[in-house]
Amino acid sequence: MCIANCVSDNCAICGIFRISAHCLTCLQGLCSECDRLYHSSPERSNHHRTAVTSSSSSSKIRSSHSSSTWCCLHCTKVNSIQDLLCEECERPRLESISSNRDESQPATITDWQCKSCTMVNAASSILCEVCERPRLATRPPTNPSHPPVTPPRPPAPVLGMPGDPDSQWVCQFCTYLNYSPATVCDMCNLARPEPAPLPAKLRPPSPVRRVPALPIKPKEPAPEDLNSWRQRLMKEEGLKLIQLIRDGEKKGVSPEEVYTSMRVAGENGILPCKWLKTELPLLLDQIRMLVTTFSLQSDKTTSDNMNRSCEASDEDAPAETERAIQLSRTEAKQGWLTAGGDLERAARQALRDRLAKVKELCVLGFTDEALCHEVLRQSGGEVRGALALLQRPLLEPFHNRIWSEKAEPPVDIHHPDKQRICRRLLAVYDLPSWGRCELVLSLLLEHSAPYSLEDVVQAVRESHDREFIKRVLAKECPICLSVFPHSKMQSLTSCQCSVCCGCFQQHFTIAVRDKHIRDMVCPVCWEPNINDPEHLNSYFSTLDIQLRECLEPEVYELFHKKLTEQALIKDPKFLWCCHCSYGFIYDGDQLKVTCFQCHNSFCAQCKKPWESQHTGLSCEQYQSWKRENDPGYQKQGLAGYLRDNGITCPNCRFQYALSKGGCMHFCCSQCRYQFCSGCNNPFHTTCAVDECSVSGLHAHHPRDCLFYLRDWEPSRLQALLQNNDVAFNTEPPPGTQTGLCGVIEQKDEGGQQPDSACGAQTQNGHAGLCEKHYREYLVSLINSHSIDPAPLYSSSELLLACRRYKVDDSRRDGEDSFTYHSRLLEKLMVEVPLGDKVPRKK
Numbered sequence: 001m002c003i004a005n006c007v008s009d010n011c012a013i014c015g016i017f018r019i020s021a022h023c024l025t026c027l028q029g030l031c032s033e034c035d036r037l038y039h040s041s042p043e044r045s046n047h048h049r050t051a052v053t054s055s056s057s058s059s060k061i062r063s064s065h066s067s068s069t070w071c072c073l074h075c076t077k078v079n080s081i082q083d084l085l086c087e088e089c090e091r092p093r094l095e096s097i098s099s100n101r102d103e104s105q106p107a108t109i110t111d112w113q114c115k116s117c118t119m120v121n122a123a124s125s126i127l128c129e130v131c132e133r134p135r136l137a138t139r140p141p142t143n144p145s146h147p148p149v150t151p152p153r154p155p156a157p158v159l160g161m162p163g164d165p166d167s168q169w170v171c172q173f174c175t176y177l178n179y180s181p182a183t184v185c186d187m188c189n190l191a192r193p194e195p196a197p198l199p200a201k202l203r204p205p206s207p208v209r210r211v212p213a214l215p216i217k218p219k220e221p222a223p224e225d226l227n228s229w230r231q232r233l234m235k236e237e238g239l240k241l242i243q244l245i246r247d248g249e250k251k252g253v254s255p256e257e258v259y260t261s262m263r264v265a266g267e268n269g270i271l272p273c274k275w276l277k278t279e280l281p282l283l284l285d286q287i288r289m290l291v292t293t294f295s296l297q298s299d300k301t302t303s304d305n306m307n308r309s310c311e312a313s314d315e316d317a318p319a320e321t322e323r324a325i326q327l328s329r330t331e332a333k334q335g336w337l338t339a340g341g342d343l344e345r346a347a348r349q350a351l352r353d354r355l356a357k358v359k360e361l362c363v364l365g366f367t368d369e370a371l372c373h374e375v376l377r378q379s380g381g382e383v384r385g386a387l388a389l390l391q392r393p394l395l396e397p398f399h400n401r402i403w404s405e406k407a408e409p410p411v412d413i414h415h416p417d418k419q420r421i422c423r424r425l426l427a428v429y430d431l432p433s434w435g436r437c438e439l440v441l442s443l444l445l446e447h448s449a450p451y452s453l454e455d456v457v458q459a460v461r462e463s464h465d466r467e468f469i470k471r472v473l474a475k476e477c478p479i480c481l482s483v484f485p486h487s488k489m490q491s492l493t494s495c496q497c498s499v500c501c502g503c504f505q506q507h508f509t510i511a512v513r514d515k516h517i518r519d520m521v522c523p524v525c526w527e528p529n530i531n532d533p534e535h536l537n538s539y540f541s542t543l544d545i546q547l548r549e550c551l552e553p554e555v556y557e558l559f560h561k562k563l564t565e566q567a568l569i570k571d572p573k574f575l576w577c578c579h580c581s582y583g584f585i586y587d588g589d590q591l592k593v594t595c596f597q598c599h600n601s602f603c604a605q606c607k608k609p610w611e612s613q614h615t616g617l618s619c620e621q622y623q624s625w626k627r628e629n630d631p632g633y634q635k636q637g638l639a640g641y642l643r644d645n646g647i648t649c650p651n652c653r654f655q656y657a658l659s660k661g662g663c664m665h666f667c668c669s670q671c672r673y674q675f676c677s678g679c680n681n682p683f684h685t686t687c688a689v690d691e692c693s694v695s696g697l698h699a700h701h702p703r704d705c706l707f708y709l710r711d712w713e714p715s716r717l718q719a720l721l722q723n724n725d726v727a728f729n730t731e732p733p734p735g736t737q738t739g740l741c742g743v744i745e746q747k748d749e750g751g752q753q754p755d756s757a758c759g760a761q762t763q764n765g766h767a768g769l770c771e772k773h774y775r776e777y778l779v780s781l782i783n784s785h786s787i788d789p790a791p792l793y794s795s796s797e798l799l800l801a802c803r804r805y806k807v808d809d810s811r812r813d814g815e816d817s818f819t820y821h822s823r824l825l826e827k828l829m830v831e832v833p834l835g836d837k838v839p840r841k842k
Contacts, residue, residue: 013038016092024048073123134227170232248273256337264341280333283343287332290347291354295325325354325373330380357383366390411453413444429457436460443469455485478524479503490550493542494521494528505550512555517562518672569652569671576654578602578609591619607648649673650680664707665697675699678706678779691806703801704789704834706779714771716792717778724787728778732768741770788834790825798824805832 011017011031019029023039025047030038039047069078077088085092112135113120114128121128126135169178178185241259248258251273261272261280270279327350335350336343354376360383361372372386379385411428415421422437431437443456443466451473459469472486477500484500491498499507507523518536520543521527528539540563547559565583568574573585575593582597586604591614593604601610606619614622647666648654651673666677674683676699683699692700701707709717721728741758760770769777782789793801798821802809807828811820 019052021049021051024050170228244272247271260337260341280336281329283336284329284332286343287336287347287350288327288329290343291327291332291351292324294347294351325351326377327354328377328380331376334381354381357381357386361386361390413441413453425457431457431460436464439464439466439469443473451485455487458487459485477503479507490546492522492527492539492546494539495525497522497524499523501550508547508559509551509555512551512559512562516669516672517559517566520559566671574652575604576607576652578607581654647677648680650675650682664701664705665699676701676705676707678710678783681705702834703805703832704779704782704787706776706783709779709782709789710772710775712775712789714766714774714778717775717782720787720789720792721778721781723791724785726781726785726787728781729767730765741768741773743769743773786834788829790829793825795821798828802828807831 009018011019011034012028013030013034017031017033020032021035022029023035026044029052035049038044039049069080070083071078072086072089072091075086075089075091077086079087111120111123114131114133114135116133117128117131119128119130121135127133128135241262244262245255245258248255253273253276257276258272261275264283265272265275265279331350331354332346335346335353338349339345354373357376358369358372361376362369364387366372371390375386375389376383378389408428411421411424413421418441421441422434425431425437425440426434431440440453440456440460443451443460444453455473456469459472463469463472474483475486475489475498476483477489478497479499480503482500488501489498490501490504503523508520511520528536544559544563547556551559568583568585571585573587574583575586576583577595577597577600579595579600579602580598582595584596586593588604591603591605592601592610594601602608603610603614603619606623608614608619608622611622613625617625649668649671652668652671654668654671664676664678665674665683667674674697675681676683679699679701681699681701683697685697687694687698689700699707718728739762741760741762743758744756745758758770758773760772762768762770763774766774767777790798790801795817799809801807802824805828807824809824815823
């Protein structure tokens with residue numbers, strides 16, 4: 001009854017103070033101080049506690065029988081309620097005042113049962129004889145995976161026990177163990193609280209007090225003091241071990257080595273890392289010697305047994321062979337760690353491991369045990385490394401064949417073992433599956449199959465459709481009409497045409513060496529349009545990549561040189577020499593330019609050979625002076641005029657001293673730009689005008705271009721000039737050649753285009769020119785004075801011009817022909833004017 005009341009009224013840990021809180025998780029009542037310390041641990045932060053009011057406790061005391069004394073459980077001395085220690089034995093009071101005890105009635109002391117292990121202990125014992133847990137401790141929570149570890153019971157109190165001034169102290173906030181000289185916690189940096197005076201039950205016995213009464217048993221520490229001491233001791237040992245392990249990891253030592261070295265070294269004071277460096281090699285050599293001894297003893301026993309069996313069967317005894325097993329230090333070290341530092345156990349364990357590894361290698365087909373032992377020693381006991389050493393001699397022929405400079409033997413598709421062929425195809429050509437290998441083989445074995453192995457493999461990698469592969473392997477080149485696989489065909493980005501690699505290389509090699517860079521187009525459809533600069537730049541950027549792989553180095557270098565010249569032509573400062581056709585960039589501002597190639601001079605503006613009379617005169621003033629004062633120029637007449645005012649390329653500004661006549665389509669020999677020689681408008685194959693519906697090669701000419709006016713009679717052209725007060729020649733100048741037209745023009749003769757005189761018969765009133773070139777002379781005057789030929793249009797010509805230039809030609813109701821013609825003419829001249837913005841040659 002006394003014990004029950006103590007448990008229910010006093011703290012379950014100290015047994016002294018009244019319960020102030022009841023924990024619903026651990027099912028125990030604690031005083032305020034014990035509750036604070038016990039539930040300060042992070043593991044118990046989720047415990048639910050309820051406060052016990054003092055009114056209920058005081059009412060319980062008042063309802064019970066009041067008593068002012070308590071009975072010591074050890075010596076049965078009745079002490080006053082104010083005493084915390086027994087007056088007789090100075091033992092602490094471990095239970096509360098009994099409410100049902102009578103002062104005259106002696107205390108009844110019975111045995112008690114441990115709440116942890118259910119051991120029944122004597123009433124005088126404080127700790128359980130089996131689990132050494134305190135008498136008043138609650139049952140700990142069970143955890144099957146981690147059984148409780150009982151620390152060893154200390155033989156006697158040592159430094160660190162409560163009450164010792166040099167002891168360590170535990171922080172009340174983070175429970176970190178600190179040394180006594182420290183006044184601030186090393187973990188949380190909080191100040192150490194002032195030590196409270198120990199209660200009477202924890203004070204050491206007074207040295208002057210003598211109790212001659214009953215013999216006193218040796219004083220044992222209270223259960224709560226013993227538990228805290230054990231916990232602190234275990235924490236110190238654990239922190240020390242953790243620090244040693246961390247130091248070892250920094251030096252490349254594993255935790256197992258640190259722990260085993262501590263067990264073997266004992267208390268000699270040598271650090272584990274130092275011990276492993278100085279002492280461990282000697283121990284490993286001893287283990288290796290023991291393994292050698294054990295192996296020799298085992299072989300000798302086996303040999304004796306075989307000799308006895310042979311003698312019993314009257315056979316010759318085999319020769320005794322001793323086989324000493326040599327371990328590596330790595331194996332010896334592994335056995336030492338497994339055995340926990342015991343040398344003999346380590347040697348036997350290492351020997352067993354070695355024999356097991358040898359057996360494993362024998363199962364893999366390597367039956368020479370001596371060789372297996374040797375490779376295991378070389379590999380440090382690793383089976384994988386030993387296996388690599390054993391397989392190396394077997395792979396030597398394969399390595400020699402792989403690294404040989406001899407060519408790989410071709411695949412024989414007619415070999416009788418088809419599976420072998422498929423295996424080789426799968427290994428050499430890296431095909432995605434076994435079925436693709438069989439497909440390659442079947443395509444090659446077809447009758448009259450003109451395919452090569454590499455072409456078929458490339459096609460099968462891209463598709464598994466047999467019919468599609470056959471179409472891919474049978475592409476016809478439109479130039480040489482030969483059949484090639486798709487991988488041997490090349491195409492440009494500007495079109496869908498594809499030619500074989502040989503024709504592709506030959507076409508562009510000839511184009512680079514003998515033609516202009518603008519001739520480097522598709523040999524089948526002659527795309528792209530060379531007059532479109534935007535498409536031309538993107539085309540050459542991709543063509544450069546293709547030609548880099550197929551052209552010879554010197555041809556490819558020439559291509560880059562021409563490509564650079566093509567880019568320089570677009571520079572407005574680029575000039576062509578009129579003497580040698582050499583091009584260069586001129587940064588000066590003077591009219592006189594000297595060529596760097598031929599060192600001759602010419603005018604930077606009119607591109608005519610430089611003469612001293614040109615100094616200080618503009619190009620127009622110089623031409624007027626030349627026509628009036630140069631006898632040689634006057635003898636040439638209008639032929640010289642047409643030559644000097646010949647054709648100028650609008651793209652590269654290269655001048656041609658000739659008048660072509662006839663076809664107005666002109667292709668510059670320098671930049672291959674195609675334009676109209678009368679108005680300089682470009683010719684298109686793919687027109688950029690949205691409203692245009694003309695297909696094929698064409699240009700959009702203004703109505704005053706020679707392209708339209710060359711069909712007019714000379715008298716009609718003369719009338720147009722007379723209406724605008726423009727003078728023109730009808731008679732040749734005196735002294736000029738008559739009879740044959742001397743205008744220089746470009747002619748087509750045998751595939752070549754030489755420049756020669758026209759040679760046509762002249763007519764009267766045409767100023768010593770043929771009718772074709774006289775018309776050209778009159779039109780040049782019309783263009784130079786910006787004269788609109790529309791006022792001389794007939795009704796049919798006016799309607800045709802309105803439809804050509806998309807002008808509304810609808811006729812109003814009741815409108816007569818004259819009014820309709822006048823209104824339509826005015827509308828054409830207003831909506832489609834001939835101003836300076838219209839590109840044309842003047």
